[in-house]
Amino acid sequence: MKKAKLFFLLILAGGLVYGLSYVWQAFPIISGYGAKNLCTCVFVAGRTQESVLADELGSMPLSLGTFEVNMADSSATGSVFGTASKKAIFRKGLGCTLISEIPEEEIRSQEINLAPIATAPDSLVWPYGLTESDTIFENVDYEALNRAIDNAFAENKPDVKINTRAVVVLYKGYLIGEKYAEGFDQNTAQIGWSMTKSITSTMMGLMVKDGLIKISDNNLIEDWKNDQRSEITLDQLLRMSSGLEWEENYAGPSSATNMLFKSADMGAFAAHQPLEHQPDDYWYYSSGTTNIISRIARERLGEKYHNYLRDRLFSPLGMTTTVLEPDASGTYVGSSYMYASPRDWAKFGQFYLNGGSWNGEQLLPKNWASYISTPTDKAPLGEYGAHFWLNAGQQDNPENRLYPDAPADLYSANGFEGQRVFIIPSKDMVIVRMGQTKVRGSFDFNEFLKSVLAAVD
Known part of the structure; x- marks a missing residue:
């Protein structure tokens, strides 16, 4: 007893x-x-x-x-x-x-002088300018398209709130469908969460174009120089195949949450993780990996860092609502913290549909869109490229893919509460859905894509 x-x-x-x-x-x-x-x-x-x-x-x-x-x-x-x-x-x-870890006064005193983001010209039709188009496509069933968009806002699950806040649909570079929830409009900046990772990948593409880095580069972090982590390449980081130890779990304390909500220098926090697998042997989605990349960009760009995306991406595209937020050390939180209006997110999608060009200017390497949308070897369903999600499917069974009723060439920027920028080259379409859907899987993206695509012959 x-x-x-x-x-x-x-x-x-x-x-x-x-x-x-x-x-x-x-x-x-x-x-x-x-x-x-x-x-x-x-x-x-x-x-x-x-x-x-x-x-x-x-x-x-x-x-x-x-x-x-x-x-x-x-x-x-x-x-x-x-x-x-x-x-x-x-x-x-x-x-x-x-x-976090750094006093408020020190953070407020940081000298970060931002250049203004250029406004798109009035003379061009949106998304390249500010003029609204009245183009009508005969092969688009606008009534069916509007039904599909309306259904994306339907709250038809009594125990789950879908909370769609915006849908924007582009076809052949023209806006063909758009809707916003009450309290939101085309100018409301909305968080992309992990769609920001695709922005960080794009920053790497711009740096490759400018000759500032190569995807084959290793010896990327000073603290890695004396151990096997020095072998990790930028390509392996972009493909989430670095082998670094990480726990991407938001249900409680984890590597991801400790980084985002307790750490002053998120890139340094992630870079301190030990090697758990051989690089390229294991695929594991990691927000820490992206913040390492953001920190590498800061070290390579120096004083140009804070304005680099503004000068090379946001201004050329006229993404004036964009706000990319830094951590307490001043490094952009490239994994998670970019806000932009749904229309500006749609511009980003159209930029990739154009192969990385805008208004006739090739901003990214010509093969960059192909590179980021090529499946990573160890991703089991061919679902991940270089900081973009893919719909390629399982290597020996391509029908087993994330969105079986959408084309296999679809790739996307994804956020954890159901934010998406879908880029579909074979359909010449960009589809944006913004929202705050807390229960993962409760919004049926496959059905949403199927119904929107069906409206365009």
């Missing part, structure tokens, strides 16, 4: 220690996630605090937190039961940065 009682007490004590340890790790993540997202939604997207608290932060476990905007110093704070306080600060052009 005494042994049983002792055993029970040991189990209870162990459970208590585990629970306290979990809380100690999890509460700052909840606080940080809430403070950062509330800050950006209010100061970048122009939304109300009430709408963000209800939608982004209203479900468990985020609802455990208390979050508040401070208009006086353009910030937002978060805490959980009065503990684990976190603060995010807004800086014009840079969006919001979560204060």
